[in-house]
Amino acid sequence: MIALTSPFTEDKIRALKVGNEVEITGVLFTGRDAVHKYLHEGGALPSGVNLRDGILYHCGPVMLRDDRGEWKVVAAGPTTSIREEPYQGQIIRDFRLRGVIGKGGMGDRTLAACREYGCVYLHAIGGAAQVLAECVQRVRNVYLLEKFGSPEAIWELEVERFPAVVTMDAHGASLHQEVFAASQAELAKRL
Amino acid sequence: MQALLDSLIELIRRTSAEIPDDVQQAVLAALEREKKGTIAESALKIIERNVELARQKSQPICQDTGSVLFYVDGPAGLDQIALEATVRDAVKEATRRGYLRQNSVDSLTGKNDGTNLGPGAPTLHFHQHRSPDTHVRLILKGGGCENVGAQYSLPDEKLKADRSLDGCRRAILDAVLQAQGKGCGPGILGVCIGGDRATGYEFSKRQFLRLIPDRNPVPEFDRLEQDVLNTANELGIGPMGFGGRTTLLGVKIGALNRLPASFFVSVSYMCWAYRRQGVVLDAGGGIAKWLY
Numbered sequence: 001m002i003a004l005t006s007p008f009t010e011d012k013i014r015a016l017k018v019g020n021e022v023e024i025t026g027v028l029f030t031g032r033d034a035v036h037k038y039l040h041e042g043g044a045l046p047s048g049v050n051l052r053d054g055i056l057y058h059c060g061p062v063m064l065r066d067d068r069g070e071w072k073v074v075a076a077g078p079t080t081s082i083r084e085e086p087y088q089g090q091i092i093r094d095f096r097l098r099g100v101i102g103k104g105g106m107g108d109r110t111l112a113a114c115r116e117y118g119c120v121y122l123h124a125i126g127g128a129a130q131v132l133a134e135c136v137q138r139v140r141n142v143y144l145l146e147k148f149g150s151p152e153a154i155w156e157l158e159v160e161r162f163p164a165v166v167t168m169d170a171h172g173a174s175l176h177q178e179v180f181a182a183s184q185a186e187l188a189k190r191l
Numbered sequence: 192m193q194a195l196l197d198s199l200i201e202l203i204r205r206t207s208a209e210i211p212d213d214v215q216q217a218v219l220a221a222l223e224r225e226k227k228g229t230i231a232e233s234a235l236k237i238i239e240r241n242v243e244l245a246r247q248k249s250q251p252i253c254q255d256t257g258s259v260l261f262y263v264d265g266p267a268g269l270d271q272i273a274l275e276a277t278v279r280d281a282v283k284e285a286t287r288r289g290y291l292r293q294n295s296v297d298s299l300t301g302k303n304d305g306t307n308l309g310p311g312a313p314t315l316h317f318h319q320h321r322s323p324d325t326h327v328r329l330i331l332k333g334g335g336c337e338n339v340g341a342q343y344s345l346p347d348e349k350l351k352a353d354r355s356l357d358g359c360r361r362a363i364l365d366a367v368l369q370a371q372g373k374g375c376g377p378g379i380l381g382v383c384i385g386g387d388r389a390t391g392y393e394f395s396k397r398q399f400l401r402l403i404p405d406r407n408p409v410p411e412f413d414r415l416e417q418d419v420l421n422t423a424n425e426l427g428i429g430p431m432g433f434g435g436r437t438t439l440l441g442v443k444i445g446a447l448n449r450l451p452a453s454f455f456v457s458v459s460y461m462c463w464a465y466r467r468q469g470v471v472l473d474a475g476g477g478i479a480k481w482l483y
Contacts, residue, residue: 104373149303
């Protein structure tokens, strides 16, 4: 297990390899379908959201507001990342992201951007919304809530020891490509 | 009717926070099977911990509380209009309490009004039966697994899948290969052979009302279920697509008649966070019995 603690420097990120299990401590910003499309179309990043050397989390959490107006995370696992494939490479380049957390993996363009700009894809356990919500120490802020609704908003989360697996690294390796090719070959033997 | 409303809210809460015993047993068996020290094993350990935590905290197992699918079996004379109205109230209240995510979006405007109510949300399937009891079953099916569902029209030349059980097998296994870990595996397949494009998918989802260890009463389908399950688990896709020994926890196949011109194989994928529950209601709208 590798502790991946902010600041998320290029050196730390480039040292990671496919198959490494990490525990992330620092700040994450959530962003999913609506946010990716919005940024891709030139939408401005709300002030307060800093993605440089940051980690973007593909997540639409369940949030409740308590009596004092503080947000509480009820459930916060990853969503499927491949839907952001048309946008992700550009967003890694433009905002100099160091990590993307999601599930299911991403495609060739994202893999190429990871290699070129020093970024990794971190696979969280899909469906493990309670284990992952427990890692959120505090909800710092929320952006674009009115515009996109709660699951699609940008949530700023402070996390501690958030578990994930490196499945696409900054050296061009992708566990998803490997498993797809191997499983395709195994299937061909059984048809 | 307050008792009915309370029962339905409790049905939603329990479905969202507690996976049924048969699913939990299947997940634990998968954890036993995985090679120690692998990321597949780590993934299943986190899943196991998540199941316990959700139950303890009475909070959603997965933040995607999914399509809200009700299956109601009731006697002739059941007031479906009133029941549907109460179901809608229950969904709205369960959302307010955080048992369900604000998960329903207007497809034209993109607005999410936060109530989980709208055209097709929730979905109710009513069916009459001769018993005087009303059974309400609920499935919550997340979007990640819904998106990897697939429908094949046979013959499919590319897959070398003709109109036979072998052709069906090829189509179903292609769906498993294409899904990889994206549907939050290890998953469960619901399959319909035949029907039309709409009824095929609907019937494939209905298979998720079955228990994981049950066996298909039709010998040909039973063999196909076991074959697809075993073959899929030899492919090495594994939990979350990380590689490993458990790709599927179960396969459930049903069939509908088809037109001579059509031969559809519809495959629905259910994630490991297989949320299914049901109640038998008593005359006052209270919960007489849990079905799973």
